[in-house]
Amino acid sequence: MDHNPDKRENILKDRIRYAPLRDKITDPATAARHIVDGTNVFISGFTAGYPKMIPMELARRAELGENFKINLYAGASTGELVDGLLSKTDIINWRRPYMSDRTMREKINQGKVSFKDDHLSRLSALVRSGDWGKVDVAVIEAVAITEKGHLVPTMSVGNTPTYVKYADKIIIEMSESEPRGLEGIHDIFIPEDPPYRMPIPLYRTADRIGKPFIEMNPDKVVAILKSGEKDTCAVFQPPGEIPLRIGELILDFVRHEMKKDRLPKTLPWQAGVGDVSNALLSRFMDDDFFESVDLYSEVIQDSVLDLIDMGKIRAASASAMTLSEKARERFFKEIYRYKEKIILRPVEISNSPEVIRRLGVIAINTALEVDIYGHVNSTHVMGSQLMNGIGGSGDFERNGALSFMVTPSMAKNGAISAIVPMVSHVDHSEHSVDVIVTEQGLVDTRNLTPRQVAEAIIKKCAHPDYRDLLWDYYSRALHKVGGHEPHLLGEAFSFHQRFMETGDMKM
Numbered sequence: 001m002d003h004n005p006d007k008r009e010n011i012l013k014d015r016i017r018y019a020p021l022r023d024k025i026t027d028p029a030t031a032a033r034h035i036v037d038g039t040n041v042f043i044s045g046f047t048a049g050y051p052k053m054i055p056m057e058l059a060r061r062a063e064l065g066e067n068f069k070i071n072l073y074a075g076a077s078t079g080e081l082v083d084g085l086l087s088k089t090d091i092i093n094w095r096r097p098y099m100s101d102r103t104m105r106e107k108i109n110q111g112k113v114s115f116k117d118d119h120l121s122r123l124s125a126l127v128r129s130g131d132w133g134k135v136d137v138a139v140i141e142a143v144a145i146t147e148k149g150h151l152v153p154t155m156s157v158g159n160t161p162t163y164v165k166y167a168d169k170i171i172i173e174m175s176e177s178e179p180r181g182l183e184g185i186h187d188i189f190i191p192e193d194p195p196y197r198m199p200i201p202l203y204r205t206a207d208r209i210g211k212p213f214i215e216m217n218p219d220k221v222v223a224i225l226k227s228g229e230k231d232t233c234a235v236f237q238p239p240g241e242i243p244l245r246i247g248e249l250i251l252d253f254v255r256h257e258m259k260k261d262r263l264p265k266t267l268p269w270q271a272g273v274g275d276v277s278n279a280l281l282s283r284f285m286d287d288d289f290f291e292s293v294d295l296y297s298e299v300i301q302d303s304v305l306d307l308i309d310m311g312k313i314r315a316a317s318a319s320a321m322t323l324s325e326k327a328r329e330r331f332f333k334e335i336y337r338y339k340e341k342i343i344l345r346p347v348e349i350s351n352s353p354e355v356i357r358r359l360g361v362i363a364i365n366t367a368l369e370v371d372i373y374g375h376v377n378s379t380h381v382m383g384s385q386l387m388n389g390i391g392g393s394g395d396f397e398r399n400g401a402l403s404f405m406v407t408p409s410m411a412k413n414g415a416i417s418a419i420v421p422m423v424s425h426v427d428h429s430e431h432s433v434d435v436i437v438t439e440q441g442l443v444d445t446r447n448l449t450p451r452q453v454a455e456a457i458i459k460k461c462a463h464p465d466y467r468d469l470l471w472d473y474y475s476r477a478l479h480k481v482g483g484h485e486p487h488l489l490g491e492a493f494s495f496h497q498r499f500m501e502t503g504d505m506k507m
Contacts, residue, residue, distance in 0.1 A: 012025075012226075014144075014180065015143070015144050015145065015174055015180065016144070016145045016174065016224065017144065017145060017146055017147045018145050018146065018147060018148065018149040018218055020149075020218065021145055021149065021218055021221055021224060022224075024221050024222065024223055024224045025224045025225075025226065026223050026224070026225065027225070028053045028054060028056065028057035028225055029057055030223065031053075031054060031057070031171050031222070031223030031225055032054055032057040032058055032061070034137055034169050034171065034222055034223070035054070035058060035070060035137055036068060037067075037068035037069060037070075038068075038069065038070070038071075038093075039070050039071070039136045039137055040070075040071045040073065040132070040133050040134055040135060040136040040137070041070050041071065041072050041073070041136065041137050041138075041139060042073045042074075042127070042135050042136075042137070042138045042139070042159075042163040042167065043072065043073070043074050043078070043082070043138070043139045043140070043163075044074075044075065044138075044139070044140040044141050044142075044153060044154075044156065044158060044160040044163070045074050045075050045076070045077075045078045045082065045141070045156060045158060046074075046075035046076045046077075046156035046157065046158030046159075046298075046299075046319050046320040046347060047076055047077050047078075047156065047234075047273070047299055047320050047322040048154070048155035048156045048231045048320050048321060048322050048323075049141050049153055049154040049155040049156030049157075049158070049160075049231065049320060050074065050078040050079060050081075050082050050141060050156075050231070051082070051139045051140065051141050051171075051173045051227075052079075052081040052082070052141075052173065052227060052229035053173050053225045053227050053229065054139045054171060054173065054225070055081055055082045055085055055086055056081060056085065058070070058086065058089075058091060059085045059086060059088075059089045059091070062089040062090065062091045063089060068091060069091055069092070069093040070086075070091055070092065070093065071092075071093050071094035071095075071133070072086065072092050072094065072095050072096075073094075073095075073096050073097070073127075073132060073159075073163075074096075074097070074098075074099075074158070074159075075120075075123075075156065075157075075158020075159045075160065075319070075320075075347055076097070076098040076120060076158060076298075076320075076347070076391060077098055077099050077100040077101070077388070078099070078101075079231055079232030080101070080232050081229065081232070083095075083099050083100075083101035083103075083104040084101045084102075084103055084104070086104075087101060087103040087104040087106075087107050087113065088103050090107075090112070092104070092107070092113050093113070093114060094113075094114045094115075094116075095108070095113050095114070095115050096115065096116050096118060096123075096132070097116070097117065097118035097120060097123050097389065098117070098118070098120065098388060098389035098390075098391050099115075099388065099389065100388045105386060105387070105388070108386055109384075109385050109386055115386065117379060117386075117389045117390050118389075118390070119351075119390065119392070119394045119395055120298070120347050120351050120391055120392040120395060121347065121348055121351035121352055121353060121392065121395040122348075123159050123347070123348070124159045124161075124162040124190070124346065124347070124348040125193060125348065127159065127162050127163065127166060128162055128165075128166065128193055129193070134168065135163055135166040135167040135168065136167075136168055136169065137167065137168070137169045137170075137171060138160075138163040138164055138167035138169070138170045138171070139170075139171045139173065140153070140160055140163070140164060140170060140171070140172055140173070141153065141154050141172075141173045141175050141227070142154065142172050142173070142174055142175065143174075143175055143178045143179070143180060143182045143183065144174075144180055144183055145172070145174075145216075145218075146213055149216060149217075149218030150211075150213040150214060150215050150216050151164060151172070151213060151214040151215075151216045152182065152183050152186065152212070152213050152214070153182075153186060153214060153344075154175050154178045154182060155178065155182070155231065155320060155321045155323075155344075156319060156320030156321070156344065157186055157188065157214075157319050157320070157344050157345055157346050157347065157350075158319055158320065158346070158347050159346065159347060159348070160214060160346070161188050161190050161214045161215075161346050162190065162346075162348075164214050164215075164216050165190070165215070165216075167220060168220070169220060169222045170216065170220045170221045170222065171221075171222060171223045171224075171225070172221060172223070172224045172225070173224075173225045173227040174224055174225065174226055174227060175227050175228075175229075176226060176227065176228045177227070177228055177229065177230045178332070179332050179335060181332070181335040181336060181339070182335065183212060183213075184212050184339055185212075185335075185339050185342055185343065185344050186212050186213065186214075186343075186344045186345075187208045187209065187210045187211075187212070187343050187344065187345050187349075188210040188211050188212070188213065188214050188215075188345075188346060189209045189210030189211075189345070189346065189349055190210075190346065190348075191348065191349075191352075199354070200349065200352055200354055200355055202349065202352075202355050202358070202359075203358065203359075204294075204315075204359075205268045205294040205295070205296050205314070205315040205316075205317050205359065206294075206314065206315035206317075206343070208343065209349075210345075233323065233324050233325040233328060234301070234302075234322045234323065234324055235324060236278055236301065236302050236303075236324050237275075239275055239278050239279035239282055240275065240279075241439075242408050242439040243275040243276045243278070243279035243280075244279045244282075244283070245439040246276050246279065246280075246406050246408075246437050246438065246439055247276060247279040247280035247282070247283045248283060249437050249439075249441070249442045250280060250364060250404055250406070250435075250437060250442075251280070251283050251284075251287060251290070253435065253442055253444070254362065254402070255287075255289050255290075257402070258289075263362075263401070263402065264360070266294070267294075267359070267360045267361065267362050267401055267402075268293075268294035268295060268296040268317075268359050268360070268361050268362070269293060269294070269295055269296070269297070269361070269362045269364070270295070270296055270297040270298070270356075270361050270362065270363045270364065270396050270400065271295075271297060271364045272297075272298070272299075272364065272365045272366055272391070272392075272393060273298075273299050273301065273322060274366055276364070276366060276406050277301065277303075277364070278301060278302070278303050280364060281301070281303035281304065281306075281307060282303055282306075284307055284312055285306060285307065285310060285312070290312070291312070292311075292312060292313075292314050293307065293312055293313055293314065294313075294314050294315050294316075294317075295313065295315070295316040295317065295318070296317050296318075296350070296355075296356070296359055296361050297316075297317070297318050297350070298318055298319050298320070298347070298350055298351060298391070298392045299318055299319070299320050299321070299322050300316055300318045300320070300321045300322070300323075300342060301321075301322055301323070302323055302324050302326075302327040304316050304342075305323075305327055305330060305331060305338065308337075308338060308341050308342075313341050314341075315341055315342075315343065316341055316342050316343070317342075317343045317344075317345060317350065318342075318343075318344060318345070318350055319344060319345055319346065319347040319349075319350040319351070320344065321342070321344070347392070350392075351392040351395040351396070352395075353395055353398065353399040356395065356396055356399040356400060357399045357400075357401075360400075360401035361396060361399075361400045361401060362400060362401060362402050362403075362404075363396035363397055363399075363400030363402070363403040363404065364403075364404045364406060365378070365393035365396060365397055365403075365404070365405055365406070366378065366393075366405075366406055366407060367405045367406065367407040367418070367428075368380070368381065368387065368407070368418070369407070369417075369418050369419070369420050369423050369424070370405060370407060370418060370419055370420075370423065370436055370457070370461070371419070371420050371421060371422045371423040372419065372420075372421060372422075372453070372454040372457050372458060372470060372474060373430050373450050373453055373454055373457075373485050374430040374433055374436060374445050374450075374453050374457065375422070375423050375426050375428070375429055375430050376397075376405050376423065376426070376427055376428040376429075376432075376433055377423040377424060377425045377426060377427055378390055378393055378427040378428065379425060379427050380424065380425035382424055382496055382499070382500060383424025383425045383493075383496065384424075384425075390427050393427070393428065394427065394428060394432070397428050397432045397433055398428075398432045400434075402434055402435070403432065403433055403434045403435070404433075404434070404435045404436075404437055405428065405433045405435070405436055405437070406436075406437045406438070407437075407438055408438060408439060409438040409439060409440045409461060409462060409463035409466075410463045410465070410466075414463075414465060414506075415499065415503060415504045415505060415506075416499060416505055417462065417463060417465075417466040417469075417470075417495060417505050418438065418463075419438070419457060419458070419461055419462040419463070419466065419470060420495045420496070420505075421470065421473045421474070421477075421487070421488075421491070421492050421493075421494070421495060422487060422492040422493060424493060424496050430445065430450070430453070433445070434446050436457055436461055437461070438461045438462075438463075440460060440461055440462065440463060440464075441459075441460035441461055442460065442461070443456040443457050443460050443461055450484055450485045451478070451485075451486070454474055454485075455474070458470045458471055458474060465506065466505070466506070469495070469505075469506070469507065473488065473491060473494075474486070476488060
């Protein structure tokens with residue numbers, strides 16, 4: 001960090017171009033006084049772009065013995081300096097809508113933190129309607145404040161535009177770890193609410209329909225902090241054999257559908273965060289059939305930069321960028337070039353069912369388990385223990401032109417089958433998911449009856465170690481009970497019960 005006062009003053013003027021707000025610069029302790037017991041705190045952040053200084057100050061107060069609780073609302077998951085730190089110091093009462101922190105997960109499953117899972121596309125409208133209560137304080141990470149007092153966010157947009165609009169007080173963490181070159185990458189558009197909602201005028205992935213900043217009333221700003229803290233960077237390993245196989249199966253299937261003219265070649269793609277997503281995108285690099293691709297998704301990862309460098313991306317739209325440290329440095333170094341392809345939007349636009357249907361997105365998301373009829377559990381281990389949350393998977397699976405749900409066929413070194421007689425928790429019904437994929441194979445369920453789906457999933461998607469057990473269950477259900485979707489209710493969760501009792505789903 002540069003300690004030259006004149007240079008730092010010039011940088012400050014460059015970042016806070018609305019001069020009256022420079023008087024709001026203060027220290028974390030002073031800023032955090034606006035947050036007390038019972039405060040509803042709404043923060044920026046959607047895997048990236050979350051505040052760091054205020055959470056650290058709140059944790060410090062708790063460690064010094066102050067007894068208080070806050071209700072924390074974000075855009076999606078945050079980093080160790082938010083969810084991790086605040087859950088360890090036990091100051092969270094409510095947390096919505098999505099998280100991925102281990103300690104926070106434990107507190108939620110223990111009942112020590114209240115948590116409600118939500119479809120991400122609905123959150124901003126719920127805040128505007130008042131369903132989440134008052135927006136007491138919004139804590140927002142920004143890269144600049146414009147000449148008219150508007151806000152330029154950092155590496156994510158999420159629900160920040162709505163939080164800023166409805167907040168009673170705004171605290172801004174001015175990031176010094178992100179370049180001003182981020183200005184211009186954002187496209188901020190807030191739709192009308194019913195009953196006067198007009199169509200969202202987005203017809204192609206590359207369309208820009210809003211403004212490059214978040215409109216803000218500067219009179220609501222009570223404090224500005226200078227922050228040098230960075231986001232917790234993702235760690236992406238080279239894709240393993242199983243994710244690469246799943247990616248290969250998906251591309252083979254889509255290529256076949258496009259060659260048969262059942263899918264236009266220009267449809268945009270969405271892929272959730274994780275190994276399968278990176279594996280799928282890496283497959284595009286070596287596939288000459290997919291010469292130019294649009295991405296309409298929630299999050300942009302490292303592999304998207306590779307595809308841009310190869311000339312394979314027409315446009316990449318998302319609500320956030322989650323990059324490794326190496327990719328982050330690369331992105332910032334040539335941000336002027338990547339900005340030509342990348343657009344960051346509010347999550348109610350990136351995940352809008354209306355837009356997803358209009359564009360015809362090919363959606364790919366990850367399951368914890370899938371049952372023989374195609375119902376999907378994405379969120380709860382053994383039906384009870386929350387993992388992370390549904391996120392935006394429902395927005396895309398239900399509304400995509402073609403939707404895939406993917407999972408390795410086994411977990412826990414083979415002790416758990418991802419294909420089960422009946423899922424222990426339902427996030428996506430058979431009506432929302434078109435294609436089920438494991439490394440064993442792929443089943444297109446769209447033109448199959450439930451019985452045909454069951455037979456195909458057992459045969460093609462289940463691991464060989466579990467096929468006989470699944471065939472036995474299905475065959476006995478078919479002959480003893482029958483019906484449209486035959487089930488032995490006394491045995492439907494026998495795989496899960498066996499694992500809970502013995503540590504292995506196999507007999």
